[in-house]
Amino acid sequence: xxxxxxxxxxxGGSRGAAAGGERTEAAVRVRVFAAQVLRGQGQxxxxxxxxxxxxxxxxxxxxxxxxxxxxxxxTAVGTATAxxxxxxxxxxxxxxxxxxxxxxxxxxxxxxxxxxxxxxxLAVAGCVVVTVVTAAVVRVLGVWGLPSLTLPYxxxxxxxxxxxxxxxxxxxxxxxxxxLPLPASGTTSVEAGELARGFLxxxxxxxxxxxxxxxxxxxxxxxxxxxxxxAVACLGNAAGIATxxxxxxxxxxxxxxxxxxxxxxxxLALCGVFLPARTATLTYALVGAAAxxxxxxxxxxxxxxxxxxxxxxxxxxxxxxxLAAAKSFPRLTGSGDGD
Numbered sequence: 332x333x334x335x336x337x338x339x340x341x342x343g344g345s346r347g348a349a350a351g352g353e354r355t356e357a358a359v360r361v362r363v364f365a366a367q368v369l370r371g372q373g374q375x376x377x378x379x380x381x382x383x384x385x386x387x388x389x390x391x392x393x394x395x396x397x398x399x400x401x402x403x404x405x406t407a408v409g410t411a412t413a414x415x416x417x418x419x420x421x422x423x424x425x426x427x428x429x430x431x432x433x434x435x436x437x438x439x440x441x442x443x444x445x446x447x448x449x450x451x452x453l454a455v456a457g458c459v460v461v462t463v464v465t466a467a468v469v470r471v472l473g474v475w476g477l478p479s480l481t482l483p484y485x486x487x488x489x490x491x492x493x494x495x496x497x498x499x500x501x502x503x504x505x506x507x508x509x510x511l512p513l514p515a516s517g518t519t520s521v522e523a524g525e526l527a528r529g530f531l532x533x534x535x536x537x538x539x540x541x542x543x544x545x546x547x548x549x550x551x552x553x554x555x556x557x558x559x560x561x562a563v564a565c566l567g568n569a570a571g572i573a574t575x576x577x578x579x580x581x582x583x584x585x586x587x588x589x590x591x592x593x594x595x596x597x598x599l600a601l602c603g604v605f606l607p608a609r610t611a612t613l614t615y616a617l618v619g620a621a622a623x624x625x626x627x628x629x630x631x632x633x634x635x636x637x638x639x640x641x642x643x644x645x646x647x648x649x650x651x652x653x654l655a656a657a658k659s660f661p662r663l664t665g666s667g668d669g670d
Contacts (some may be wrong), residue, residue: 363424364410368507370427371406375537375550376596377604378560379425383552387538390548391437394540397445398437400456402538405436408458414650418466425499430459431465431484434538438488438642441539442495447501455489461487476658477651478605481596493639512632517581525586526572533568533591537643543588559608560599563616567598578625593627594620596646601653607665615653615663 369384378384392399409432413423422428436454443450464483472479495501496508521529531546534553538545553561571594575585584590601616602608625644634640657663 364407364414366428367410367424368403368407368429370424370426371410372402372426372433373556374426374430375433376549376553376560376564377599378553378556380556381428384426384554386548386552386555390535390545390552391538391540393548394538394542394545395445395533398440398538398540398553401440401445401451402433403434405454405458406430406433408432408436408455409462412459412462416462416466417559418462428462428465431461431479431481434481434484434643435461435487437539438484439491442492443501444503444639447503453501457487457491467538475655477654478600480600480647480650482647485642485644485647488642489634489639489644493634493637496638507638509638510635512635515579515581515584515628517583519576519579519582521576521582521585525582529572529586529588529591530568532586532588533571533595534564534588536588536592537595546588563598563602563608563613564595566613566617567595570594570617571624574621574624580628590624590627593623593641593643593645593649596643597623597649597653600646600650601657605650605654606657606663609665611662617659619649619653622653647662 332493361469366381369381369388370379372387373380374384375387388403388477391402406429408424410423410426410429412432413428417430435457439450439454439457445451451663461483464487465479468479468483468486472482520593528543531543531550534549535542535546538548540546550561550564552565560561568591571591572585574594575590580590597619598616601619602612606612606615623645626649630641630644630648
């Protein structure tokens with residue numbers, strides 16, 4: 332009896348230790364996945380930093396709990412899909428498989444209505460599809476040495492928002508949004524308060540949000556990632572606002588941040604992400620930021636008759652052109668003389 336009891340005790344202890352080990356391993360896997368998701372949130376602005384991703388998530392919840400949920404779940408679905416499909420671990424671990432899904436989910440929530448079950452289901456499906464689109468885009472653009480950026484999200488978001496009015500279970504506003512482009516109207520005089528709100532909203536509009544306090548939280552996320560990234564983002568935003576004002580954009584569009592968000596992304600991409608951070612590339616990046624700002628209304632006018640939106644197309648197109656051109660400029664790529 333003693334021998335049997337001892338055996339049971341040893342067996343029970345082994346089983347307990349095994350169960351404890353399994354729980355520990357499961358907890359580690361959850362933490363790893365959570366970090367990948369948060370890095371995916373940060374990668375919307377090229378920042379694979381879990382702390383930054385946490386602040387970005389908090390900013391979305393500050394805009395509205397539903398947007399926080401859509402953004403976080405979207406990134407999680409995109410990341411999980413990439414893991415299941417066996418995408419390169421390096422891409423998954425740094426969040427590169429999550430940010431397009433985050434933007435896709437948020438886009439559907441904003442333009443199709445976050446409260447509808449059809450929107451939620453479509454967002455989940457869209458995050459799976461955009462992962463496949465990302466793989467295709469990465470492979471195609473890799474031939475020319477160009478990054479995928481937010482092109483996968485732009486392609487899918489454009490297709491869905493244009494098609495949505497044709498489906499009664501997806502479109503709930505009762506009327507289409509297709510319209511001919513109109514000339515700019517309204518005052519071009521920007522007051523100091525509008526300028527400050529527009530500056531912060533320029534960060535928020537990267538995630539479709541117009542609130543200045545959302546932009547403030549996002550800017551804090553930039554600062555946590557590093558002062559250089561924050562400085563480049565701020566300068567890009569300022570370049571976008573200055574270009575919009577100089578060209579006579581309506582004050583309302585400057586104040587709501589829609590004239591600054593593409594400029595922020597272009598500046599980050601061209602100074603410190605795909606090109607080395609140096610004086611020459613900063614100047615190049617700010618020129619690119621100005622170009623993207625000027626391109627924005629052109630893209631909006633192009634898509635307006637079909638009910639589409641500019642999204643981050645100006646950022647994508649401008650960055651592709653400037654990165655392709657940079658290969659001809661040794662001072663920008665770091666292979667020429669120093670500054």
